[in-house]
Amino acid sequence: MEQDITLKKEGQGLAFLKPMLVKLTSKFQQGDLISWLKKSGITILSIALFLGLWHLGSKALYNKEANYKIEKALTEQGQEAADAERACIASGDSSCQPNTLPAPSQVWASLQSLIADHKVITADKAAFAQKMEATNEKLIAQGKDAIVYTGRASFIDIVLTSIKTVFAGFLLALLIAVPIGIIIGLSPSLRSAFNWFIQIFKPVSPVVWYLLVFMIVKTLYIGDSSDNAFVISFISVGLCAMWATLVNTAMGVSSVDKDYINVAKVLKLGTFQKVFKVILPSSLPLIFTGLRITLSVAWMVLIAIELLAQSQGLGLFVWEEFQNGANDSNSKIIVAMFVIGIIGFLLDRLMLMVQNMVSFNKNEGV
């Protein structure tokens, strides 16, 4: 009630200010627009500069390799071969193109061809599903497994597999690291007992984690013909990335403000209440900082682990393209690089959003 009245009063009292306010806000928006333009202008400029430098660099590398090829033909096979080589390179024939850092335009073309390829494969899949519909229904009716599409995966499928692996690994890391972190955070003696363990395993490289997981999962899956590459890779990713969360959770739980602990003591909260109503809420910001690091580490090590595990993700894609050595392989690798970078960035933003949501003192600029 009271608020209503004062609001109304203000509304009337300030009525004469309205035109002025409009002017002010439009001016303000103009200022905003200018600063926005400035900001995005600088971004666009920097992107253009980056593309320009990249273009020039790749051109220089291309020329260096082309010249070397011609030179080599000249010294080894004479003038005629050199001329043929030069003509071949100039004609754009893929058999004799220098295989070096691709230019931005080539990468763009590769991206489009990958998308086109995805469309083809999707259509293929749909056709296959349609063709098999009747057969599959029969098979299922007979209690047998349906026939599934086993053709080549498209680039988008590959990206989705990678994202799936990262999330599975992240979830595993969360489920292991948060509870253990809480337990060792609560007990100083457990913390010192676990300390050597954490210190030793934290710096272990993803490759070694992969090998370790491989040894174990291989035996567990022995005699089972199903594909365990996904399982191996997500477990390796999780184990590799969980340390930041473990350490941060333990730290958050062990360093709760003494005032809050005093409140818990004076109110005589039970252990359960104390942990869930006081200790955990107060360490949530640190736990989420840890989870954010874990997610970005997971995404970073994913590529190496997928490569080793032969899991159909971006890591394997990059490796196969490198081995493949086709004309557009290098530009596909660069496409994958950008996709990896952009997804990593988006994942980090996502975590930052969640972190801000749970952090009670976000307004304090922590």
Next chain:
Amino acid sequence: MAYLELNNIYKIYGEGDGATEVLSDINLSIEEGEFVAIVGFTGSGKTTLVNLINGLLKPTSGEILFKGEPIIDTSHERGVIFQNYSLLPWLTVGQNIYMAVKEAFPNESKRVLQQRVKDYVAMVSLSPAINKRPKELSGGMRQRVAVARALAMNPEMIIMDEPLGALDALTRGNLQDEILNIWSKDKRTALLITNDVDEGIYMADRIIPLKPGPNATLGPEFKIDIERPRDKTALNDNPNYKKTRNAIIEYLMDIGEARKSVSQTEYILPEISPKSFVA
């Protein structure tokens, strides 16, 4: 046997070279139903003394008896208003108080508890802010929440560590009256730590100065022989009030001077700077 008894209490923080003896030879006894105020210089060990009595700290030597039993832990019988409010920043005003009353009255229904929360929030005039989080409140509002939380638990003894420091004169006066009200109506026992001699005289039966630290110890007590209920406006004309007030202030200035000339450190009269709990 006194209600609360402190016998030869010493409190030393730290060990070895880093050890400092904060409190020395503290002797204090409070009768049931009494209202005792302790005035002291900043950093002299008032909060340490409070934490010894509420059970958060253990004395290095000496014994503290509450109703004849040694204090070994915190208890709902002794409610605490912390100097730095100590509200949980992720809970709203209502939730902060609810958490306390739920622990104090585990057998009450949710509805009764919620009503209790509402009543005490209203008592400190914070009803419009019941759903706000501590960081949205001013220092004075936070202090009022802390007062409401402690009183809502209906403790037998109320221990207050500079509970009204950050409040303006008017709110301060109102809350002083509320605390006195609860204290006299339910025949509580109260220990008030304060930096304000006038507040002590208005509220307490006895005022005891705590000398500046380290090795702080209690000074001689000053009895306040003024009829209750006391009238703030009439206090100024009360000859008894003037006499007591002058005696206390003179004593405080004397021990302040004495310290200064010995240690060359400057003791400013107590001035609380509550710790921001979200910083």
